[in-house]
Amino acid sequence: MSFIKKPKISHPDLPKNKIGLTIRDYEGAMSTLCAGCGHDSISTAIMQAYFELALQPHRVAKVSGIGCSSKTPTYFLGGAHGFNSVHGRMPSIATGANAANRELQYIGVSGDGDSLSIGLGQFAHAIRRNVDMMYLIENNGVYGLTKGQFSASADKGSTAKKGNANPYTPIDPVLLAISLGCTFVARGFSGDKEHLVPLIKSAITHKGFALLDIISPCVTFNDHEGSTKSYAHTRAHMRETVYADFTDHHEEILTQVEPGKFKEIKMHDGGIVGFKRVDKTFDPTDRIAAISYIEEHRAKGEVVTGLLYLEPASSEMHAVLGSSEQAMADLPYEKLIPGKDALARIQARWR
Amino acid sequence: MKPTNTEHPDHYHRIVDCQWGCPAHTDVPHYIRQIAQGDFTGAYLENRKSNVFPGVLGRVCDRPCEPACRRGRLDEAPVAICRLKRVAADLSDDIRPLLPPKGDSNGKRIACVGAGCASLTVANDLLPLGYDIVMFEQHAQPGGLIRTNIPAFRLPAPVLDDEIALIVERGVDLRLNTRIDSLQSLLHDGFDAVFIGTGAPRGKDLALPGRHDTDRIHIGIDWLESVAFEHTDTIGENVLIIGVGNTAMDCCRSSLRLGGKHVKVMARKPRGWFKASEWELEDAEEENVDIVINHLPKAFIVEAGKLTGMTFDKLHYDIDEQGRLSKPRVLEEVFIPCDDVILAIGQDNAFPWIEAQTGVKLNQWDVPEVNTVTHAASIPGLFFGGDAAFGPKNIIWAVEHGHRAAISIHKYCQGEDITKRPPRGINLLSTKMGLHEWSYSNDFDETSRLQMHHVDLTQRFKDIKIEVELGFDPQQTSKEVERCLNCDIQTVFTENLCIECDACLDICPTHCLTITDNCEEDDLRTRLRAPAENKEQILYVSDVLPQTGKIMVKDENLCIHCGLCAERCPTGAWDMRKSRVDIPYAALSPTD
C-alpha cells in the first residue's frame, strides 16, 4: 500500500494497440496489497494480455470472492464491470452472469483458499458446466488476507513463517480440473510474465472454462525458507513444459521454433495457440498423458508450468443448454418474459 | 553492458538534468525545495554559491537549465527554474552577515581587467583567501555588459548594484573610469596574477552601400550602452533592427521606449533558425514588434544626407527531409522605409591593447589562446574569462569561467600545478522517513507551467526603467515549486536484495524499469518495457540478480522520481536517496 496514487503522467511514446489504447488505459485503482505481492504482478500480466489482444475493457466482467487475490479485480481494467462476491461463491455469480449476458468476457479471480477450501464445490461445478470464462487461482499456499494460515494448496511438510509444518497433502487445482473435464488447464508463475502473458491471452481466447493456476508468492506470510510457494523455491523447482504463444499470425511462430518442437492449435475465433514443447515427449492435448506427466514431476518436487491440457473443440455452457443466441440481457422484455399463455403452453408439453 | 559505476561523481549528477545543463552547476532542485519551505535566504545562498548573481540571473539568464529540464521531456513545459531564482532573490533577507569576510592579506595582488561578472566572480572567490584584488573598469560604474547591454526594463539597476556591492564592499580596490590601454605596462605593475574579463566589446558592422553616408545607423551593443548611460534617449518612429538574436530583442524593445512606433526586426532566415531565445521573441512580439523573415540586407538608402530606408533581397528557402535549409533563392528586391537602423548581428573580441612584446600567443582569429579548463593564456600568471576568453557566450558561462580561473589563480599563486583540478564529489543520503514517507514531496503535480505576469502594455512604455516582468506572486510560487520532479532524489538499487517480484516494474508510471537478460546497449535499448530512444540519457544497469541471473535496467530518461518503486519494493532493494554534488571552488569547499 502506498500513500500516493500512481500518477497519471506516462511515457509520451507508449505504444498504442489496434484500438488506440495504451497499456495505461487498462489500469485500475491503486493496489492496497503488500508491496511485492505476486497478485499485483498477475494484475499487470492481465492488463498486458488485454492490451496486446486490443480488447475493450468495458466488454469485460470481473468477478471474485474474498481474499487478497479476490481484491485484485479493482486494480486492473478500471473500465470493466465487476462484482466482488462472498467467500468461495464467485463461480455461481459468474455462472449466473454468464447465463444472463453471454456477450461479455468473464474473468474470475480467486485464491487457493477461496477456490480449494470454502469454494471447492462451486469451483468443481463451474468447470463441469464449462462456463465460458477465464478462471484464475492466485495460488500462494496460504490465506493471505487472514494472516497466513495454510491453505489447501500448501504442500505437505512446507513450513509456516513461525516454523510449524503443514501435515496435510495438498489439493492440486490443475489435476483436479483435468479430472473434472476442464477444457483448458494451465499453470504459470507471477514472477515470470514472459510466459504468463501468453498463457493468459490463450485462456481469454478459449471458448469454455479456462483454468489458470498461478503460483503467486505471498511476500508477507509465505516467502520464507521452508515455504514451497516462495519466489526462490518456485524459481528453483519450476519446470517449464510447454510455452504457449498466442498469435494471430501463425507464420511468425513457425519461423521461430525448431521443427519437431512445435505444435499449433486453432482456437475458437481463428487465433492460433502455438506450443513450443520444451519436453518433446509431452503432448498437451493428451489428457491421460498430461495427468501422469504432472504427477511424475510432482513426485520429484517439481512444479510443472505451461499449457498443460487443452481441448479446443469444447462445448461451453450455452452450447450445451442450447440457450438463446442473443444475450438474455439484451432480449426484449416480451421475449424474455413471454407471459402466462406461453407458460401454459410449455406446461402443456409435459401434461 | 557492464554494471553502471554509480560511484563516479558524474553518474548521479547527470540525472539532475538542470544542474548538469547549468554551466555553473547550480543545485536547482535543492534550492527549489528551499523556496517551497519558505527558506528564501537559504535558496539565495545556494544559488549564490555557484552563480554569484541570483537576482540578475533570475531575470536575464539564458537558462540552459530549462531546455534540459526533465519535465520538458514529459510532453510539458520545463519548470520555471529561472523565475524561481528571482523569487529567492526578491525575498531573501540581507545575506551580508552570512558571507565570508575578506581574509587576512596573504600578500598577493591580483589585477582584474573589466568589472563584469567574470572578474567579479574571481574577486568573490579569492577575497576570503586574503588576496588583494585591484579591479579596473573603463566606465563610471561596474557591471560590464550586464550593465551596458541589458536594458533596465529587464534588469533594474538596483538589483545589479546590490549584487555587485556584495562583492566590492568586502574589499575590492575598484578603480572606475580607468581604461587599460597596455597589457605590457600592466604586467610590469608587480601583480602576482592578471585576470582579463573585458567581454567581447566590439559589435559587428555591416559593410553595405550607404553605410557611412548617415549617422542614423547604430551598432547594437554600442547603442544599448549609450541608452544605458542615458546618452541616448530618442529614436525615430520607424526603426529597422538587423539580426534576430537576443541583442536584437533588447534593441527593438528599447526603441519602443525611446519613441519608436513601427519597429521591425529583419531576419535573414525563417523562424526556427533565429538565435534569440524563444521567450525573448515572445516578449518582443507581445509588444507588437514585427519580425520579418527571409530578408537579406542589400543597401542603406540615403537621400540628400537623410536615411530613408533599406533595400533587401527577399529570399526563399526549401527545407529538405532532414529539416535543413536549402541555399536561398532571391525572389525580388524590396525597399523598406525607416528613420534609424540598428545592427545586431553579433560581436567580436578585440584586443588592440595586448602588445606583441607581451609574448601572449594569439590564435588564428587574432585572439589570445586560452586553455578551456584552466583559463590560462600562453604566459604564466595571465588568465582570461567571460566573453574575453572564447567569444560571446552568456552571463552564466562568464561566472563559471570566473570560478575556474579563481581556482587556477589560487593554485598559481601557491606554486601548485594549475592543471591538477580539485575533483568533484557526490554524497547520498536516504530520504526515507517511514513506511511510505519521504523527506521530499514525491507526488507528481499535474499543474502546468505558470505564466509570468507582465506590466500592462499601456503602462510599460512610459519609462524605460519600468521592469516588465512582475515576478511570481506567492500563490504562483507555491504552485510552480511543486512542478519540480526532484531529480536529485535518486533511485539507488541494491541488487542482492532483489527477489524479482516485479512490483517496482509494475508500479512505475513511466515504464523506466525492466528486468531482462544482459546484452549490449543498442540491443538492450530495444528490450526495455517502453521505447528508450533518447541516448543522451543513461541506462542504469545493475549487477546480476541473485535468483535468475538477469539484470535490472533503468532508463533514466523519464523517471519522475516519485519513489513508488521504492515504496512497492518489499525488500528495500530500491531506496530514494538525495544526491548532493560537491563542486569545488577556490575558497569554499562546499558543504551541505
Ligand SMILES: Cc1ncc(C[n+]2csc(CCOP(=O)(O)OP(=O)(O)O)c2C)c(N)n1
Ligand atoms: C464465509 C467466510 N469465511 C471465512 C472468511 C475469512 N476469510 C477471509 S479471506 C480468507 C481466505 C482467503 O484465502 P485465499 O483465497 O487463498 O486468498 P489470499 O488472501 O491468500 O489471496 C478467509 C478464510 C470469510 N471472509 N468469509
Ligand code: SF4
Ligand atoms: S498478505 Fe500476502 S497475499 Fe495478501 S497482499 Fe500481502 S503479500 Fe499479498
Ligand code: SF4
Ligand atoms: S521513482 Fe521509481 S517508480 Fe517513480 S518514475 Fe522513477 S523509477 Fe519509476
Ligand code: SF4
Ligand atoms: S520491487 Fe524490489 S524486490 Fe521486487 S523486483 Fe523491484 S527491486 Fe526487486
Ligand SMILES: [Mg+2]
Ligand atoms: Mg491464498
